[in-house]
Amino acid sequence: MTEPRKIKHVLGLSGGKDSAALAIYMRDTYPDLDIEYFFTDTGKELPEVYDYFNKLEAYLGKDIARLNDDKGFDYWLKQFNNFLPSAQQRWCTIQMKLKPFEEWVKPLIEDGYEIVSYVGIRADEPYRDGYVPTEKFLKVRMPFVEDGLNKQDIINILNNTGLGLPKYYEWRSRSGCTFCFYQRKIEWVKLKERHPEAFEEAKCYEKHLNENASGEKYYWLGMDTPLNTLEDPKRIEEIKRNHEKALKRFEKKRRRNALYEEELIEMVDLDAIYDEVEGGGACITCYK
Template structure:
Protein backbone atom coordinates (compact mmCIF):
# COMPACT_ATOMS: atom_id res chain seq x y z
CA UNK A 1 0.00 0.00 0.00
CA UNK A 2 3.01 2.24 -0.33
CA UNK A 3 2.42 5.52 -2.17
CA UNK A 4 4.64 8.08 -3.84
CA UNK A 5 4.73 10.00 -0.56
CA UNK A 6 7.65 9.57 1.80
CA UNK A 7 6.74 7.08 4.55
CA UNK A 8 6.24 8.37 8.05
CA UNK A 9 8.32 7.00 10.91
CA UNK A 10 6.35 6.80 14.16
CA UNK A 11 7.33 5.55 17.59
CA UNK A 12 4.59 5.01 20.15
CA UNK A 13 5.56 5.79 23.75
CA UNK A 14 3.88 4.09 26.68
CA UNK A 15 5.79 5.68 29.53
CA UNK A 16 7.65 2.40 30.00
CA UNK A 17 11.36 1.67 29.82
CA UNK A 18 11.49 -0.12 26.47
CA UNK A 19 9.78 2.51 24.34
CA UNK A 20 11.74 5.28 26.08
CA UNK A 21 15.01 3.48 25.37
CA UNK A 22 13.95 2.87 21.78
CA UNK A 23 13.29 6.60 21.35
CA UNK A 24 16.91 7.33 22.25
CA UNK A 25 18.20 4.40 20.25
CA UNK A 26 16.47 5.59 17.08
CA UNK A 27 16.79 9.37 17.60
CA UNK A 28 19.92 9.83 15.48
CA UNK A 29 19.24 6.85 13.23
CA UNK A 30 15.89 8.26 12.06
CA UNK A 31 15.95 12.07 12.48
CA UNK A 32 12.45 12.41 11.03
CA UNK A 33 10.94 10.17 13.72
CA UNK A 34 7.59 11.26 15.19
CA UNK A 35 6.77 10.42 18.79
CA UNK A 36 3.23 9.81 20.01
CA UNK A 37 1.73 9.07 23.41
CA UNK A 38 -1.86 7.93 23.88
CA UNK A 39 -2.99 9.78 26.99
CA UNK A 40 -5.94 8.17 28.78
CA UNK A 41 -6.25 10.90 31.39
CA UNK A 42 -5.58 8.25 34.05
CA UNK A 43 -1.82 7.92 33.90
CA UNK A 44 0.38 7.86 36.95
CA UNK A 45 1.88 11.30 37.70
CA UNK A 46 5.31 9.66 37.49
CA UNK A 47 4.54 8.60 33.91
CA UNK A 48 3.64 12.14 32.82
CA UNK A 49 6.77 13.55 34.48
CA UNK A 50 8.92 10.82 32.85
CA UNK A 51 7.54 11.66 29.41
CA UNK A 52 8.18 15.35 30.03
CA UNK A 53 11.84 14.64 30.76
CA UNK A 54 12.03 12.35 27.73
CA UNK A 55 10.58 15.06 25.49
CA UNK A 56 13.19 17.55 26.69
CA UNK A 57 16.03 15.10 26.10
CA UNK A 58 14.78 14.16 22.63
CA UNK A 59 14.47 17.80 21.66
CA UNK A 60 11.22 17.06 19.80
CA UNK A 61 7.58 17.24 20.86
CA UNK A 62 5.64 14.14 21.84
CA UNK A 63 2.23 14.23 20.20
CA UNK A 64 -0.72 13.46 22.50
CA UNK A 65 -3.18 11.45 20.47
CA UNK A 66 -6.36 11.06 22.53
CA UNK A 67 -8.17 14.03 21.04
CA UNK A 68 -11.04 13.84 18.56
CA UNK A 69 -12.56 16.87 16.87
CA UNK A 70 -10.88 19.09 19.43
CA UNK A 71 -12.33 17.17 22.39
CA UNK A 72 -10.40 14.97 24.81
CA UNK A 73 -11.78 11.43 24.71
CA UNK A 74 -10.48 9.68 27.80
CA UNK A 75 -11.45 6.95 30.22
CA UNK A 76 -14.31 8.70 32.00
CA UNK A 77 -16.01 9.66 28.75
CA UNK A 78 -15.75 6.13 27.39
CA UNK A 79 -16.84 4.49 30.64
CA UNK A 80 -20.22 6.24 30.27
CA UNK A 81 -20.55 4.89 26.75
CA UNK A 82 -19.86 1.37 28.04
CA UNK A 83 -22.48 1.70 30.76
CA UNK A 84 -20.06 1.59 33.68
CA UNK A 85 -18.56 -1.73 32.56
CA UNK A 86 -14.93 -1.61 33.65
CA UNK A 87 -12.36 -2.99 31.21
CA UNK A 88 -10.71 -6.32 31.94
CA UNK A 89 -8.53 -8.88 30.21
CA UNK A 90 -11.73 -10.22 28.61
CA UNK A 91 -13.13 -6.82 27.59
CA UNK A 92 -10.19 -4.61 26.76
CA UNK A 93 -12.14 -1.70 25.35
CA UNK A 94 -9.65 0.66 27.00
CA UNK A 95 -6.80 -0.62 24.82
CA UNK A 96 -8.88 -0.50 21.69
CA UNK A 97 -10.56 2.86 22.21
CA UNK A 98 -7.84 4.82 24.03
CA UNK A 99 -4.73 3.41 22.40
CA UNK A 100 -5.28 1.71 19.05
CA UNK A 101 -8.05 3.90 17.61
CA UNK A 102 -6.27 7.21 18.39
CA UNK A 103 -3.04 5.76 17.01
CA UNK A 104 -4.66 4.75 13.72
CA UNK A 105 -6.44 8.10 13.52
CA UNK A 106 -3.09 9.88 14.01
CA UNK A 107 -1.63 7.97 11.05
CA UNK A 108 -4.68 8.02 8.81
CA UNK A 109 -4.14 6.32 5.46
CA UNK A 110 -0.51 7.36 5.09
CA UNK A 111 2.10 4.65 4.85
CA UNK A 112 4.23 4.48 7.98
CA UNK A 113 6.79 2.43 9.83
CA UNK A 114 5.75 1.90 13.45
CA UNK A 115 8.75 1.29 15.72
CA UNK A 116 8.04 -1.14 18.57
CA UNK A 117 10.31 -1.80 21.55
CA UNK A 118 10.15 -5.59 21.78
CA UNK A 119 13.52 -6.94 22.88
CA UNK A 120 15.53 -9.88 21.62
CA UNK A 121 15.11 -11.69 24.97
CA UNK A 122 11.32 -11.52 24.90
CA UNK A 123 9.04 -14.23 23.57
CA UNK A 124 5.73 -12.50 23.20
CA UNK A 125 3.50 -10.81 20.71
CA UNK A 126 1.01 -8.06 21.38
CA UNK A 127 -1.92 -6.02 20.28
CA UNK A 128 -0.77 -3.82 17.39
CA UNK A 129 -2.53 -2.40 14.36
CA UNK A 130 -3.41 -4.72 11.49
CA UNK A 131 -3.92 -1.93 8.95
CA UNK A 132 -1.87 -2.62 5.81
CA UNK A 133 -0.40 0.89 5.71
CA UNK A 134 1.16 0.45 9.18
CA UNK A 135 4.28 -1.71 9.11
CA UNK A 136 5.79 -2.68 12.49
CA UNK A 137 9.57 -2.51 12.93
CA UNK A 138 11.42 -4.14 15.85
CA UNK A 139 14.92 -2.59 16.07
CA UNK A 140 15.85 -4.20 19.41
CA UNK A 141 15.01 -7.67 18.11
CA UNK A 142 16.78 -7.04 14.82
CA UNK A 143 19.92 -5.84 16.59
CA UNK A 144 19.88 -8.46 19.35
CA UNK A 145 19.37 -6.04 22.26
CA UNK A 146 18.23 -7.47 25.59
CA UNK A 147 17.05 -6.05 28.92
CA UNK A 148 20.56 -5.15 30.10
CA UNK A 149 21.11 -3.14 26.91
CA UNK A 150 17.87 -1.21 27.44
CA UNK A 151 18.89 -0.32 31.00
CA UNK A 152 22.30 0.79 29.73
CA UNK A 153 20.71 3.03 27.08
CA UNK A 154 18.49 4.66 29.69
CA UNK A 155 21.40 5.16 32.09
CA UNK A 156 23.65 6.67 29.42
CA UNK A 157 20.86 8.96 28.19
CA UNK A 158 20.45 10.45 31.67
CA UNK A 159 16.77 9.52 31.78
CA UNK A 160 17.05 6.36 33.86
CA UNK A 161 14.27 3.90 34.68
CA UNK A 162 10.65 5.07 35.04
CA UNK A 163 10.27 6.54 38.55
CA UNK A 164 7.21 4.41 39.39
CA UNK A 165 9.53 1.40 39.55
CA UNK A 166 11.01 2.92 42.71
CA UNK A 167 7.87 2.05 44.69
CA UNK A 168 7.21 -1.30 43.05
CA UNK A 169 5.06 -0.66 40.02
CA UNK A 170 6.20 -2.90 37.17
CA UNK A 171 4.39 -1.47 34.16
CA UNK A 172 3.24 1.72 32.53
CA UNK A 173 -0.44 2.32 31.85
CA UNK A 174 -3.39 3.60 33.83
CA UNK A 175 -3.01 3.64 37.61
CA UNK A 176 -5.93 1.22 37.85
CA UNK A 177 -4.69 -1.18 35.16
CA UNK A 178 -6.42 -4.54 35.65
CA UNK A 179 -3.18 -6.34 34.76
CA UNK A 180 -1.63 -5.23 38.05
CA UNK A 181 -0.67 -7.86 40.57
CA UNK A 182 -2.44 -7.55 43.91
CA UNK A 183 0.85 -6.62 45.55
CA UNK A 184 0.94 -3.64 43.18
CA UNK A 185 -2.47 -2.53 44.39
CA UNK A 186 -1.07 -2.63 47.92
CA UNK A 187 1.89 -0.55 46.77
CA UNK A 188 -0.38 1.90 44.94
CA UNK A 189 -2.35 2.49 48.14
CA UNK A 190 0.89 3.27 49.96
CA UNK A 191 2.37 5.49 47.24
CA UNK A 192 -0.80 7.17 45.97
CA UNK A 193 -3.70 6.70 48.41
CA UNK A 194 -5.73 9.29 46.48
CA UNK A 195 -5.46 7.29 43.26
CA UNK A 196 -6.35 4.09 45.10
CA UNK A 197 -9.51 5.80 46.36
CA UNK A 198 -10.31 7.00 42.86
CA UNK A 199 -9.90 3.47 41.50
CA UNK A 200 -12.12 2.10 44.28
CA UNK A 201 -14.84 4.61 43.44
CA UNK A 202 -15.19 3.10 39.95
CA UNK A 203 -16.26 -0.23 41.42
CA UNK A 204 -20.04 -0.01 41.33
CA UNK A 205 -22.96 -1.62 39.49
CA UNK A 206 -23.16 -1.12 35.77
CA UNK A 207 -26.05 0.49 33.96
CA UNK A 208 -28.28 -2.56 34.40
CA UNK A 209 -27.67 -2.45 38.19
CA UNK A 210 -27.24 -6.24 38.22
CA UNK A 211 -23.51 -6.74 37.83
CA UNK A 212 -20.87 -4.93 39.86
CA UNK A 213 -17.51 -4.62 38.12
CA UNK A 214 -14.23 -4.91 40.04
CA UNK A 215 -10.63 -4.33 38.98
CA UNK A 216 -9.30 -7.53 40.63
CA UNK A 217 -11.67 -10.17 39.39
CA UNK A 218 -14.20 -10.86 42.15
CA UNK A 219 -12.34 -9.04 44.93
CA UNK A 220 -13.40 -5.43 45.58
CA UNK A 221 -10.67 -2.96 46.45
CA UNK A 222 -12.63 -2.21 49.63
CA UNK A 223 -11.83 -5.79 50.71
CA UNK A 224 -8.28 -5.80 49.38
CA UNK A 225 -7.36 -2.69 51.38
CA UNK A 226 -8.31 -4.18 54.75
CA UNK A 227 -5.16 -4.40 56.90
CA UNK A 228 -5.37 -8.16 57.40
CA UNK A 229 -5.90 -8.75 53.67
CA UNK A 230 -3.01 -6.48 52.68
CA UNK A 231 -0.79 -8.27 55.19
CA UNK A 232 -1.78 -11.59 53.63
CA UNK A 233 -0.98 -10.32 50.12
CA UNK A 234 2.43 -9.12 51.29
CA UNK A 235 3.15 -12.48 52.97
CA UNK A 236 2.11 -14.43 49.88
CA UNK A 237 4.25 -12.19 47.69
CA UNK A 238 7.27 -12.81 49.90
CA UNK A 239 6.69 -16.57 49.73
CA UNK A 240 6.39 -16.42 45.92
CA UNK A 241 9.53 -14.28 45.75
CA UNK A 242 11.50 -16.79 47.81
CA UNK A 243 10.20 -19.66 45.70
CA UNK A 244 11.31 -17.84 42.56
CA UNK A 245 14.71 -17.24 44.11
CA UNK A 246 15.15 -20.97 44.79
CA UNK A 247 13.84 -22.06 41.39
CA UNK A 248 15.87 -19.55 39.38
CA UNK A 249 19.24 -19.15 41.14
CA UNK A 250 20.80 -17.43 38.13
CA UNK A 251 18.26 -14.63 38.06
CA UNK A 252 19.36 -11.21 39.18
CA UNK A 253 18.14 -9.77 42.46
CA UNK A 254 16.19 -7.14 40.48
CA UNK A 255 14.26 -9.90 38.72
CA UNK A 256 13.54 -11.72 41.96
CA UNK A 257 12.32 -8.60 43.73
CA UNK A 258 9.58 -8.04 41.21
CA UNK A 259 11.33 -6.49 38.23
CA UNK A 260 9.51 -5.79 35.01
CA UNK A 261 10.50 -9.10 33.45
CA UNK A 262 8.71 -11.01 36.19
CA UNK A 263 5.42 -9.48 35.19
CA UNK A 264 5.41 -8.84 31.48
CA UNK A 265 1.94 -9.88 30.44
CA UNK A 266 2.12 -12.28 27.51
CA UNK A 267 -1.27 -11.16 26.22
CA UNK A 268 -0.80 -7.51 27.05
CA UNK A 269 -0.89 -4.60 24.66
CA UNK A 270 2.35 -3.50 23.02
CA UNK A 271 1.00 -0.03 22.37
CA UNK A 272 0.09 0.29 26.07
CA UNK A 273 2.89 -1.37 28.01
CA UNK A 274 6.22 -1.29 26.17
Protein backbone atom coordinates in the same frame (compact mmCIF):
# COMPACT_ATOMS: atom_id res chain seq x y z
CA MET B 1 3.76 5.10 -13.21
CA THR B 2 2.75 5.58 -9.57
CA GLU B 3 5.15 7.74 -7.59
CA PRO B 4 6.65 6.15 -4.45
CA ARG B 5 5.01 7.24 -1.23
CA LYS B 6 6.66 9.60 1.19
CA ILE B 7 7.73 7.96 4.46
CA LYS B 8 6.70 9.12 7.92
CA HIS B 9 8.48 7.50 10.88
CA VAL B 10 6.57 7.33 14.17
CA LEU B 11 7.31 5.78 17.56
CA GLY B 12 4.72 5.29 20.26
CA LEU B 13 5.66 5.71 23.92
CA SER B 14 3.67 4.02 26.65
CA GLY B 15 5.64 5.29 29.63
CA GLY B 16 7.34 1.90 29.89
CA LYS B 17 11.03 1.08 29.79
CA ASP B 18 11.15 -0.61 26.38
CA SER B 19 9.51 2.12 24.32
CA ALA B 20 11.55 4.79 26.14
CA ALA B 21 14.77 2.88 25.43
CA LEU B 22 13.71 2.42 21.81
CA ALA B 23 13.20 6.17 21.39
CA ILE B 24 16.72 6.77 22.73
CA TYR B 25 18.17 3.94 20.64
CA MET B 26 16.62 5.22 17.41
CA ARG B 27 17.74 8.78 18.09
CA ASP B 28 21.33 7.75 18.79
CA THR B 29 21.69 4.88 16.30
CA TYR B 30 19.73 6.30 13.38
CA PRO B 31 20.14 10.09 13.75
CA ASP B 32 19.20 10.73 10.11
CA LEU B 33 15.67 9.41 10.64
CA ASP B 34 13.13 12.13 11.38
CA ILE B 35 10.98 10.29 13.92
CA GLU B 36 7.79 11.69 15.46
CA TYR B 37 7.16 10.48 19.01
CA PHE B 38 3.65 10.13 20.39
CA PHE B 39 1.80 9.05 23.50
CA THR B 40 -1.89 8.11 23.60
CA ASP B 41 -3.02 9.73 26.83
CA THR B 42 -6.11 8.41 28.61
CA GLY B 43 -5.91 11.14 31.25
CA LYS B 44 -5.67 8.45 33.92
CA GLU B 45 -1.97 7.65 33.63
CA LEU B 46 0.46 7.48 36.53
CA PRO B 47 1.97 10.87 37.47
CA GLU B 48 5.41 9.23 37.27
CA VAL B 49 4.79 8.68 33.54
CA TYR B 50 4.26 12.39 32.86
CA ASP B 51 7.35 13.28 34.91
CA TYR B 52 9.45 10.80 32.94
CA PHE B 53 8.23 12.15 29.61
CA ASN B 54 9.45 15.62 30.56
CA LYS B 55 12.95 14.21 31.05
CA LEU B 56 12.75 12.10 27.91
CA GLU B 57 11.71 15.07 25.79
CA ALA B 58 14.75 16.98 27.02
CA TYR B 59 17.03 14.12 25.98
CA LEU B 60 15.38 13.55 22.60
CA GLY B 61 15.28 17.25 21.82
CA LYS B 62 11.73 16.77 20.54
CA ASP B 63 8.23 17.06 21.90
CA ILE B 64 6.20 13.92 22.45
CA ALA B 65 2.82 14.43 20.80
CA ARG B 66 -0.07 13.75 23.18
CA LEU B 67 -2.95 11.99 21.47
CA ASN B 68 -6.33 11.48 23.11
CA ASP B 69 -9.89 10.68 22.12
CA ASP B 70 -11.29 13.99 23.51
CA LYS B 71 -13.96 12.09 25.44
CA GLY B 72 -12.27 10.44 28.40
CA PHE B 73 -12.69 7.32 30.49
CA ASP B 74 -15.98 8.36 32.12
CA TYR B 75 -17.64 8.82 28.72
CA TRP B 76 -16.58 5.39 27.50
CA LEU B 77 -17.52 3.68 30.76
CA LYS B 78 -21.04 5.02 30.29
CA GLN B 79 -21.07 3.86 26.65
CA PHE B 80 -20.20 0.36 27.84
CA ASN B 81 -23.06 0.34 30.35
CA ASN B 82 -20.84 0.77 33.42
CA PHE B 83 -18.97 -2.46 32.84
CA LEU B 84 -15.32 -1.97 33.74
CA PRO B 85 -12.72 -2.95 31.14
CA SER B 86 -11.13 -6.34 31.71
CA ALA B 87 -8.66 -8.72 30.11
CA GLN B 88 -11.57 -10.14 28.12
CA GLN B 89 -13.12 -6.76 27.22
CA ARG B 90 -10.30 -4.26 26.72
CA TRP B 91 -12.45 -1.44 25.43
CA CYS B 92 -10.16 1.11 27.12
CA THR B 93 -7.22 0.05 24.92
CA ILE B 94 -9.32 0.09 21.76
CA GLN B 95 -11.19 3.35 22.34
CA MET B 96 -8.52 5.36 24.15
CA LYS B 97 -5.23 4.02 22.77
CA LEU B 98 -5.59 2.41 19.35
CA LYS B 99 -8.30 4.56 17.77
CA PRO B 100 -6.65 7.91 18.57
CA PHE B 101 -3.47 6.61 16.92
CA GLU B 102 -5.37 5.46 13.83
CA GLU B 103 -7.14 8.81 13.58
CA TRP B 104 -3.77 10.58 13.90
CA VAL B 105 -2.13 8.72 11.00
CA LYS B 106 -5.17 8.51 8.72
CA PRO B 107 -4.78 12.06 7.27
CA LEU B 108 -1.09 11.36 6.67
CA ILE B 109 -1.89 8.20 4.72
CA GLU B 110 -4.53 10.07 2.74
CA ASP B 111 -1.88 12.71 1.99
CA GLY B 112 0.32 10.10 0.35
CA TYR B 113 2.52 8.91 3.22
CA GLU B 114 3.51 5.42 4.19
CA ILE B 115 3.76 5.19 7.98
CA VAL B 116 6.55 3.19 9.59
CA SER B 117 5.77 2.56 13.26
CA TYR B 118 8.58 1.40 15.56
CA VAL B 119 7.67 -0.96 18.41
CA GLY B 120 9.77 -1.89 21.47
CA ILE B 121 9.47 -5.67 21.43
CA ARG B 122 12.85 -7.15 22.38
CA ALA B 123 14.86 -10.04 20.96
CA ASP B 124 14.72 -12.01 24.25
CA GLU B 125 10.98 -12.19 24.70
CA PRO B 126 8.44 -14.42 22.96
CA TYR B 127 7.40 -12.86 19.67
CA ARG B 128 4.17 -10.96 20.00
CA ASP B 129 2.15 -9.51 17.16
CA GLY B 130 1.24 -6.47 19.24
CA TYR B 131 -0.67 -3.92 17.22
CA VAL B 132 -1.71 -5.33 13.84
CA PRO B 133 -2.23 -2.44 11.40
CA THR B 134 -5.52 -2.24 9.54
CA GLU B 135 -4.17 0.30 7.05
CA LYS B 136 -2.35 -0.89 3.93
CA PHE B 137 0.27 1.81 4.22
CA LEU B 138 1.05 1.36 7.91
CA LYS B 139 4.08 -0.83 8.55
CA VAL B 140 5.50 -2.06 11.88
CA ARG B 141 9.20 -2.53 12.61
CA MET B 142 10.86 -3.99 15.70
CA PRO B 143 14.46 -2.66 15.84
CA PHE B 144 15.34 -4.49 19.06
CA VAL B 145 14.38 -7.80 17.44
CA GLU B 146 16.21 -6.88 14.23
CA ASP B 147 19.38 -5.83 16.10
CA GLY B 148 19.30 -8.54 18.80
CA LEU B 149 18.85 -6.37 21.93
CA ASN B 150 17.63 -7.96 25.17
CA LYS B 151 16.30 -6.71 28.49
CA GLN B 152 19.69 -5.96 30.00
CA ASP B 153 20.58 -3.96 26.88
CA ILE B 154 17.45 -1.87 27.44
CA ILE B 155 18.32 -1.24 31.10
CA ASN B 156 21.83 -0.24 30.03
CA ILE B 157 20.51 2.20 27.43
CA LEU B 158 18.37 3.96 30.03
CA ASN B 159 21.11 4.01 32.66
CA ASN B 160 23.77 5.24 30.25
CA THR B 161 21.68 8.29 29.39
CA GLY B 162 21.25 9.15 33.07
CA LEU B 163 17.47 8.79 32.77
CA GLY B 164 17.27 5.38 34.40
CA LEU B 165 13.93 3.64 34.81
CA PRO B 166 10.66 5.52 35.35
CA LYS B 167 10.05 5.91 39.08
CA TYR B 168 6.89 3.80 39.13
CA TYR B 169 9.09 0.70 38.72
CA GLU B 170 9.88 1.18 42.40
CA TRP B 171 6.40 -0.16 43.17
CA ARG B 172 4.64 -1.27 39.98
CA SER B 173 5.48 -3.48 37.01
CA ARG B 174 3.98 -1.52 34.10
CA SER B 175 2.80 1.88 32.96
CA GLY B 176 -0.79 2.65 32.05
CA CYS B 177 -3.84 3.85 33.91
CA THR B 178 -3.66 4.04 37.70
CA PHE B 179 -6.52 1.54 37.91
CA CYS B 180 -5.24 -0.89 35.27
CA PHE B 181 -6.96 -4.25 35.79
CA TYR B 182 -3.69 -6.09 35.03
CA GLN B 183 -2.27 -5.02 38.39
CA ARG B 184 -1.65 -7.75 40.91
CA LYS B 185 -2.88 -7.41 44.46
CA ILE B 186 0.57 -6.32 45.67
CA GLU B 187 0.49 -3.49 43.11
CA TRP B 188 -2.96 -2.38 44.23
CA VAL B 189 -1.68 -2.29 47.81
CA LYS B 190 1.29 -0.19 46.72
CA LEU B 191 -0.98 2.11 44.70
CA LYS B 192 -2.99 2.67 47.88
CA GLU B 193 0.23 3.57 49.71
CA ARG B 194 1.81 5.73 46.95
CA HIS B 195 -1.28 7.35 45.43
CA PRO B 196 -4.21 6.97 47.84
CA GLU B 197 -6.30 9.44 45.83
CA ALA B 198 -5.99 7.23 42.74
CA PHE B 199 -6.94 4.16 44.78
CA GLU B 200 -10.03 6.00 46.03
CA GLU B 201 -10.96 6.99 42.48
CA ALA B 202 -10.72 3.36 41.40
CA LYS B 203 -13.02 2.39 44.28
CA CYS B 204 -15.53 5.04 43.20
CA TYR B 205 -15.77 3.52 39.73
CA GLU B 206 -16.88 0.26 41.35
CA LYS B 207 -19.92 1.84 43.03
CA HIS B 208 -22.10 2.05 39.93
CA LEU B 209 -21.32 -1.19 38.16
CA ASN B 210 -23.99 -3.16 36.34
CA GLU B 211 -24.56 -6.84 36.93
CA ASN B 212 -24.25 -9.45 34.21
CA ALA B 213 -27.04 -11.85 33.32
CA SER B 214 -26.06 -14.10 36.24
CA GLY B 215 -26.27 -11.25 38.75
CA GLU B 216 -22.50 -11.01 39.12
CA LYS B 217 -20.40 -7.87 39.08
CA TYR B 218 -16.91 -7.55 37.65
CA TYR B 219 -14.62 -5.40 39.80
CA TRP B 220 -11.02 -4.32 39.19
CA LEU B 221 -9.86 -7.42 41.08
CA GLY B 222 -12.18 -9.71 39.19
CA MET B 223 -15.62 -11.19 39.72
CA ASP B 224 -17.35 -10.17 42.96
CA THR B 225 -14.12 -8.92 44.62
CA PRO B 226 -14.26 -5.15 45.23
CA LEU B 227 -11.18 -3.09 46.06
CA ASN B 228 -12.33 -2.41 49.60
CA THR B 229 -11.36 -6.01 50.40
CA LEU B 230 -7.75 -4.75 50.29
CA GLU B 231 -8.30 -2.20 53.04
CA ASP B 232 -8.19 -4.65 55.93
CA PRO B 233 -4.71 -4.30 57.55
CA LYS B 234 -4.53 -8.06 58.07
CA ARG B 235 -5.29 -8.66 54.39
CA ILE B 236 -2.62 -6.12 53.37
CA GLU B 237 -0.02 -7.86 55.53
CA GLU B 238 -1.02 -11.23 54.10
CA ILE B 239 -0.56 -9.93 50.52
CA LYS B 240 2.85 -8.49 51.41
CA ARG B 241 3.98 -11.75 53.08
CA ASN B 242 2.87 -13.81 50.08
CA HIS B 243 4.72 -11.47 47.76
CA GLU B 244 7.92 -11.76 49.81
CA LYS B 245 7.64 -15.55 49.66
CA ALA B 246 7.24 -15.44 45.87
CA LEU B 247 10.25 -13.10 45.62
CA LYS B 248 12.45 -15.40 47.71
CA ARG B 249 11.43 -18.45 45.66
CA PHE B 250 12.39 -16.59 42.50
CA GLU B 251 15.75 -15.52 43.93
CA LYS B 252 16.56 -19.15 44.79
CA LYS B 253 15.57 -20.20 41.28
CA ARG B 254 17.89 -17.56 39.83
CA ARG B 255 20.82 -18.70 41.96
CA ARG B 256 20.36 -22.27 40.71
CA ASN B 257 20.49 -21.06 37.12
CA ALA B 258 24.13 -20.16 36.46
CA LEU B 259 23.26 -18.80 33.00
CA TYR B 260 21.01 -16.10 34.42
CA GLU B 261 23.18 -12.99 34.46
CA GLU B 262 20.67 -10.13 34.39
CA GLU B 263 20.26 -8.03 37.50
CA LEU B 264 17.08 -8.56 39.48
CA ILE B 265 14.80 -5.54 39.55
CA GLU B 266 11.79 -6.55 41.60
CA MET B 267 8.93 -4.84 39.75
CA VAL B 268 10.55 -5.10 36.33
CA ASP B 269 10.75 -8.85 36.94
CA LEU B 270 7.34 -9.15 38.57
CA ASP B 271 5.88 -11.32 35.81
CA ALA B 272 8.81 -13.73 36.06
CA ILE B 273 8.47 -13.80 39.86
CA TYR B 274 4.88 -14.96 39.41
CA ASP B 275 5.88 -17.35 36.63
CA GLU B 276 3.98 -15.56 33.86
CA VAL B 277 4.93 -14.41 30.38
CA GLU B 278 6.18 -10.84 30.44
CA GLY B 279 3.29 -8.42 30.17
CA GLY B 280 0.84 -10.97 31.54
CA GLY B 281 -1.30 -10.65 28.42
CA ALA B 282 -1.49 -6.85 28.49
CA CYS B 283 -1.44 -4.98 25.19
CA ILE B 284 2.00 -3.60 24.30
CA THR B 285 0.35 -0.27 23.47
CA CYS B 286 -0.24 0.25 27.18
CA TYR B 287 2.83 -1.05 28.93
CA LYS B 288 5.82 -1.31 26.58
